[in-house]
Amino acid sequence: MSSTVVFVPEEEEEARIPLLLPQQQPNTISRNVEEEIVVADVASSSLSSTSHELDRSKAISSSSSSLNQRLVSLDVFRGLTVALMILVDDAGGAFPSINHSPWFGVTLADFVMPFFLFSVGVSVGLVFKKTSNKTTAMMKVISRTIKLFFLGLLLQGGYFHGRNHLTYGIDVDQIRWLGVLQRISVGYFLSAFSEIWFVGNVVMDSAVAFVKKYYVQWIVAILLCSLYMGFLYGIYVPHWKFEVPDMTFTLSTPDNGSGIQIVNCGMRSSLEPPCNAVGFIDRVLLGEKHLYQRPVYRRTKECSINSPDYGPLPPNAPGWCLAPFDPEGILSSLMAATTCFVGLHYGHIIVHYKGHTQRLFLWFISSMLLLLSGLILEVLGMPVSKPLYTLSYMCITAGAAGLVLSTIYYIVDVKHTRKPTMLLQWMGMNALIVYALAACELFPAAIQGFYWRSPSNNLVNGTELLFQTVVHSKSWGTLVFVLFEILFWCLAAGYLHKKVKFPNTMASDISNVETSLMVEKSTNAESMPQSHVGRSVAQRALYGSNRRRIGNRKGTNNDKRSLPSRLSKVSLADNATN
Template identity: 30%
Template sequence: MVNSVAEGKELCRIQYHFGEFGNYSLIVRRSNIQKISCNIVINQNPVNSYLPIFFAFLIYMGVFSIMTVGQFCVNIEPIRNWLYKKMNPRETDRLINSELGSPSRTDSISSELQAGVWSAASSLQRLRSLDTFRGMALIIMVFVNYGGGKYWFFRHQSWNGLTVADLVFPWFVFIMGASITLSLNSMLRRGCSKWHLLGKVAWRSLLLFLIGVVVVNPNYCLGPLSWDNLRIPGVLQRLGCTYLVVAVLELLFAKPVPEDSSLVGLYSALQDILPYWPQWLFMMALEAVWLCLTFLLNVPGCPKGYLGPGGIGDFGKYRNCTGGVAAYIDHLLLGEKHIYQHPSSNVIYQTTVAFDPEGILGTINSVVMAFLGLQAGKILLFYRGQHKQIMLRFCMWGVVTGAISAVLTRCTKDQGFIPVNKNLWSISYVTTLSSFAFILLLLIYYLVDVKRVWSGAPFFYPGMNSILIYTGHEIFESYFPFKWKMQDTQSHTEHLAQNLIATSLWVIISYVLYRKRIFWKI
């Protein structure tokens, strides 16, 4: 969109798609007193910035084809027998089943690292689709954090709207919720006391929070672990708080689900919802708190219910109101220096106020996101072995949450009642990403656990070691071979190559750890 303005009046408005590294001029001509024409003139042709992505796609498809051929060869009996003797995969499977989710042999709790178990027939099997989904979200997150090839759609949206970068963290929270109900159910079925499990939940939440504050903290560049500049919120901190609330809520009301939970009548259709009505009441009350604080709390110098970016947004009327109530609460409770100093809004909207996208108020909707994931886990528990029922309910939940988003946003980017906004973790953002998550989980579940036409590789491996991969990629982000000095810092080709190599290395590391039977559990 190009506007030409003179003396406070708009002369013309034209739509034009500008290519990268091109040079353009806007020519405004007045043919007579009333008629004005505007034209874009290309002084230097732009480059095709999408060619690096195309070539990277071809390379990865080539690798995939080689792996597919290799898998075909493995299915040949003489080759398969030789490999089984050399690699002994049964030991790896035994370790996973006994240490990472088998309800008959383990007493550890895990939400990100454990997907839980259920009986597909007479034996207990781990759901690979959950690890695959978790690994997919994690790998995209790593790629985005490393720079995403400097493409705009691999960067977080400046304010309202969505890019690829805005999808993955909520999906990680969603799958964490699904894992909570499966893992806790397996513990309760074996007779573990709720007080014992509560202690483990509290300890794990504390560890996640401390790792985020002490180890993975972007404010280290301002000083070595200086309290004056230490950022308190963060990704792992939000995961820890969300995990604590959702897991405790599940422990308060959950009962062990027997293997044969088949029922008839109306209760059968709602058996994953009706017994947990206190949880739903709590979540609705929690969401009411978010709505009341967001739209009713007075923020000094800002209009009530303001959801804008501040800065030069809204014609500069509310320059210091970035994030409205969400930022006000963080500044009031944490202090300006203890929150994120460089939000995505400061580039386009030229904001000068610190704003944290993982702040306190947004954690409420993060809990809601995990609770919807918890519902996905309950579907897998109550309808175990009933593939059609599971996929139908995933589809129904995807449609319902999508419909809620359509109402809240009025199917627009900025004109809805509550726009989709990752920085604020608005409720429409949660319902939209939940809708995507239910549909995506349906597809992965169908391909991996129902038809078994896909093993989940390569995403399955990082999904098995998610906390280790996330923490490792943050700590070693600036070290070779994950980063090196580039010849042309403006080149998509060099950035994309560096970011893809770094991300691929973490996939390889996760695969090696899987083969070595090394799994980091908190």
């Protein structure tokens, strides 16, 4: 099948973001027509009016750099999330109010994980908006999921001991199976699987068609929520016991002298730390030795005299204070994956709605509905809890993510105010590397390996001490040090962006929107009014100030033939290829 296409030369890559073309008729839903690729059969009445499928590999190889195909606001959003993660992880000890909530409630740190999951969902909606070979796409998804899961296992399984520990290694009998990247891999897999297999073949000509195209995905999301709610409130949690992992911590009233603590439950529907179904499922399926050994509920009033910070156990502390609990557990990951589906919805709006006003309006409505739903659920008795990843928590954090993305989108992609956000954009494009080196403390731990006479006399500790001395405050000095650390990683990410050529996204190349270079198949193309493509895109290609060249980006500047004859040559070449 032939394809006729006009390519934009590489030299003309100034600020043209294919995903961000404003629509001439903002009240209609249309397929995503990229400015880098113009369907030429509507540009001239002398050409055939039948739409054809564009060969994907040729389009990608002949296009400009992949940077121009990125949604810049999404990179900035992801970079902001990484910066926020570094801030709360490294400064949370100095300022417990921004650290994770001990159990119920939400703080600044509690938005990091949902923001990551939300951005993954948006990326999936862009990458898989057009899949020519579902089996091949699914194999790539499986491969990326496995890689991301095992990378998380390496980084957070206990092998690396982090800052202030010049050791490494893990007893496989105590390895932690779950973590941040493992949860993201699960959300990515479920959302990508749904996007590949559960999208309806519907002509996008109305809002009703938009719902019909993606309603199966929402059914999947509702099923995930239903499974979570059913297990959370329906599973009976019996009495259980555990061995205190470190006997240097002693309870004031131990149940016995053997280091074994007994937790009395015998109930269902409890959301409190000792007797919830989330922890019960993890203990049964994973084993208590493979869970996170320093859970946030050790900062509750029942377990710390310095609450909301860590501290010594208060008198008559309950036995469960020293029990393990994984904040990225199996059951809570089902609800966490739903955040990816919410992000998927926002990505679909980018793909099918062309007007900035339309996108921002729909995003705002969706975000407010999520926030309102979360608040109503909390009023009705479902508390907001990040460790449990309750439905109310999911709604509030996903709604907040939508509002933040909308704000960044307006600043960066609508108003094109990009210089102030350039550092965050660089960090967002190298999020996985920054996460591994900074958040998992691989880089500072390596730097601390070089010290003077004593391991505490190293460059990292010395720099932090310097800031504390300058500002005459340990807490505020730590905050200044962390801000300096964030700036350092932004600049490092900028260097990687300029000098190193490799996929630079949170989940490998899942946020690379290279598939946005594909023209929709004939069913979608025939549903488009000719006036939309012909007048708003094709005529600019023919008569605009930035003249397009045909074929290769180099070597055709002196081609003086008419446009129809040059298009015919491209069409013949495509026929020969096909």
